[in-house]
Structure formats: C-alpha cells, structure tokens
Amino acid sequence: MNEQYMNAAPLLQINDLCKRYPGMGSYMSVFHMNLTIPRGRIIGLLGPNGCGKTTLIKMINGLLAPTSGTVYINGMFPGAQSKRVISYLPERTYLDNGMKVRQMVDYFGDFYEDFSKEKAYSMLESLGISPEARLKTLSKGTKEKVQLILVMSRNAELYILDEPIAGVDPAARDYILRTIITNYNPNSTIILSTHLISDIENVLDDVIFMKNGSLMLYTSVDAIRDQQNKSVDAYFREVYAC
Amino acid sequence: MLGKLMKYEWRGLRLPLLIMLGILGGTTLLTCAIIFTINPKMDNVSAGFSTMSLVLCILLYYFGIIGCSVGTMLIIAIRFYKTTYTDQGYLTHTLPVTSTTLLAAKTITAVLCYLAMLAGIFATIMIILGAIYIHVSNLSGYDKVYIDRMVGEVLSEMSMSFREDYGISLGGFITFYTVFMIIACISSIMIILGCVSLGQLYTKHRIIGAIIAYFAIVSVQQVISYIAMLPTYSKMLRAEALSETIPMFEVISPTMIISLLWAVVVSVIMHIINLHMMTKRLNLE
C-alpha cells in the first residue's frame, strides 16, 4: 500500500491500560487492558452496558487521561497527531444546534484534511437531509445521521463508532452498515462498539468481548462460528449469561 | 489552525454581542435625542418633563452599559462551558489541534470580544459627551471657534495642573491607565474561564461549582486589593504627618502595580488550571 505504512507501528496499541474515575473508590472501569489492533479490519467491541467500552474509547480518543498504562496510535500518544487520523462518533450528539448542516460540513472541511465534502453532500442527499436545515430543527435520529455522515466522510485510518446503530430505525441501520462496508479500505480499521450484535455480526471481521473492564476475548467471527458452531450473538449470550 | 479556531469562536459569539451592542447603540441615540430636546426657553412643565425623561434615559443607558459588560462575560462563560465541557466537547476535543492551541483560541477571542465591547461602550460615552458639547455650545449663542478655543485652554490648563498634582503627564497617565484596564480585562476573562473549569471538579453540579469558584476567587481578590491599598494609605498618612505634598501618582502607583501583578499572576494560574482541566482532568459525561 502506502510507503509510510510499511514499517509503521501498529495502528492501535494498548498496554496495561487502567482507568479509575475520581470518586469511584478503587473500582477500575478499565482494568489492565492489552490490545493490538492492525489495519484493514472491521472490529466489533462488544460487551454489556457498563463494561468499560466507552471509557476505553474515550482514552483512545484522548478525551480521558488513563490512570496507568499507555495508548499508542501509529506509535504515538493521543494528541493532535492522532486526532488527525481518528474519526470518532461518540454516543452523544455534539453538533452545535445554532448551526446549519452546511456550516457543520464546512467546519469539518476546515479542520480535517481527510474530509470529503462531496462525499458528505452525496450521503446527505441519499438520506434526504437538506444542507440548509438548522440542526435545532432536526430530530434526534436525524442529528445522529448527520453526525455519522460527517464522521464517515473522512478518509481516516481509524474509525471509532460508539453505538452507531442503537437509536436508529432499521432502514437507517442498513444504510449505516452499507456505508461502513463501502467505505472499507485496507489501510483503515473500523471499531464498532455495540450491544446489538446480531444486527452487525455479518459485517465484522473480529470481535472483542469486554467484561468488567477487562478483555475477555479477541478473535475472528469465523473462528467463533467454526469452533463453537454458533453465531457470535448466541455465543455472546452464553458467555455473558447471568 | 489557531486562526480557524478563532474564526469559529467569533462566529459563535458574535450574534449575542452584536445584539447587545445594537441595544446599547439604541439607548445612546435615544439619550442623545433627549439631550437635544432640552432647552432653557421651555416652560416649567415641559422642562420638568424633559429633565425626567433625560434622567430615565441615562438610567436606562447606565443599565445598558452594565448589561453589556456583564452580558459579554456571561456569554463568553456559557460558550466556553458548552463547547468545552458538555456534549459539544466531544467535537471540540477531538479536533486535530493541541489543547494549548484550543485554549489559546478561546482565550484570545474572548479577550478580544470583551475589549471590543468595552471599546464600544467607551464610544457610546464619547458620543453622548459629544452630543452634550454640541448642544450646549449651540444653546450658549457664542461663536463656535471661541468655545473651541476656550475648551482647549481649559484642557491644557488641566493637563498642566495634572502634571503638578499627579507627577505624571495626562497622556502618560491615560496610557498607563489604559494598559492597566486592558490587563484587568484579560485577567477578569481568565478568571471567568478558569472558574468554569474549576466547576468541573464538583461533578455533581458543574455550574454551581463554577459559581462557587467564582465567588471564592472574587473574595480572594478583595483581600488582595485591601492589601494593595496598604502602601497608599501608609504614604498618605506619612505625608499628612510630615505635612508634605507628594504627587498623587506616586501615592497610588504601588497599589496599581500590586493590582497589576495580581492580575498577571491570577491570569497565569487560571491558564494553567484551564489547561490541566482540559487535558488531565477532562471527564465529559
């Protein structure tokens, strides 16, 4: 592929990562996590609510300082350089309500070198969202779609999508999955965090199971199906059975 | 990147600021208009009426000034809080810029907006003074050139005696005072932003946390300003005891310099707090 990737460090490397929130006593939201993620994969980050998925994602994005341990993106700590190559979709709606959709597109175009306005406008059109609409007039679901479009219109190296399909209708969900698939390229990796596994498991290469802040399992979807003779969803239910 | 960030900061702040400035401009024009209606030849009833409306109008204008300066502070604080520590923070903090650049853009834009607002307020004061001057000189019936010359003489005399009394030229004093005011403005913006950040430590209610932090810092500032007054008082007392006359500026300058130092120190501390809260202690909900 590209020259610069030939000898490069892994896309994402996490070493002995821990996070304890202030005021939470000795409870660790992420506990001694080790993980190395290569390029060119679509990975599901799975686990029940409160297992530390979002905390982990925030630390990768530099939104939260680890208590101990390290996160490396292309061999570097989270910072301006890593934010240039990570495209992140948080659970929250972060759009400025006073702005128009078009202004948001301009904003992304101004700050991210890898952002394609053409791509954004064509996706907006196919979902029937007017660029002239003011964000405060849009429903929560539509805002989430706008946000996803902005994030997927970047040509990033690492996409981190936190619960992208949780709140959307089935048609939009199919569109999102199709977008993820058509956006796929061998240089970039997509990490999808979700608890709705059956909806997305056909799209995934690998799955990461988290439990109580720790890594339980990191394997390929086909390996689970080969060895367990059951779907990832069924296996997940078994692993996390209460 | 700093320029782009500042562009969007300005876009986020400009609308409410311009609206406030517009309202203040309206009150200024109204005040001027009422000033021009005052006429010594009026009968008692209408003179009383016009004086009353002038008083009301000046009151309105006064509240307009207070509203504009406090309002600007509030708008700056709210925008800083919203874009840095609420859901919008998810976007702000994942922009490909360092936290230092991010904070610099927010601080510089906020300071410039505040200074622009103060300059606007100053301009309205000058407009009103100008209106009074024009109206009075029109009413007096004297020749315009004559009045201008008289005023010029009075001003130069004032400037002369100012030098004697204060030990510094009027121009020098105005320059010094302007610099002093600008630094005071910067520090008050820094305090506001720093308090928004400090409020984050009180995770249960971050806005109340910010307000508590603000009052705590303002109290400290009061104490510091009392301490800063001490050299002034002691000099004045000594001068009185020895029945000496010492120039006013010499008396007040230690106080002003202490205040200036405090402003600089508190600004630096607040900057460090902001940076720390935006990196090490950032914890978006």
Next chain:
Amino acid sequence: MAWELNSDRPIYAQILEKLQVRIVCGTYKPGEWLPSVRDLAAEASVNPNTMQRAFTELERSGLVITQRNMGRVVTQDVQLIEAAKHRMAVTQMNSFFENMRQLGYSDGEIISLVNQTANTADNTNT
C-alpha cells in the same frame, strides 16, 4: 436487500455457496465480469474481507479467474462449471438421502417416492 445467511456457520462458506450457485445457474455467465468485492459485500451486507475470502476460494477452484488489476471473470471452461454443478447436485442428493434414511425409508422406497413426486409435479405442470 441483504443476503439470507445462517448464523451458525462461517459466513464466507455460505457466501461461497451462493456465489457458486450464481455461476452454475448462469446468473454470472462464463467469461462475464464479476462485480467488485466491495459492491458485492455491500449487496450482501457482509464484511469485504469475508467476501474476499470467498472469492479466493472460488479462484482456487478455478471457477473464477483474476485478471491482473482489472477484476475477476467467470471461467470460460464450461466443463469446469458443469463439474461444479454436478458436485453441488451430488452434495444435495447425499444430504437428501441422509435425511430420508433418518426418517426410516429404504433406498428403494426413497426412489419410488422421488418418481411419484416427479410425476405429480409433471401433472400439475401440464
């Protein structure tokens, strides 16, 4: 429309089968270009790497030939396609017989049942 896929078998294997069926029954004709991995992955709503893996299997079996940098074509070797068709038919027959035997039928009974079903089908058709 996403392809119907079972949840308990590896996805690439199921995709491989579906692609084989398309080639054998002429949806993709001999010598014809195949859609790109990305397009087919989007159509099936599966991971592109999985689709790639299925394609690699197809190439290994010779049903599909990769033209350097241009894409993939279905083989023009009709015999190879026929052989694949035959193999699939045999697989179907084997599993059919296995299921019927599980129900307790003898091979003779199965064959007569097959004839009977075929006749009824003929009658309804005409």
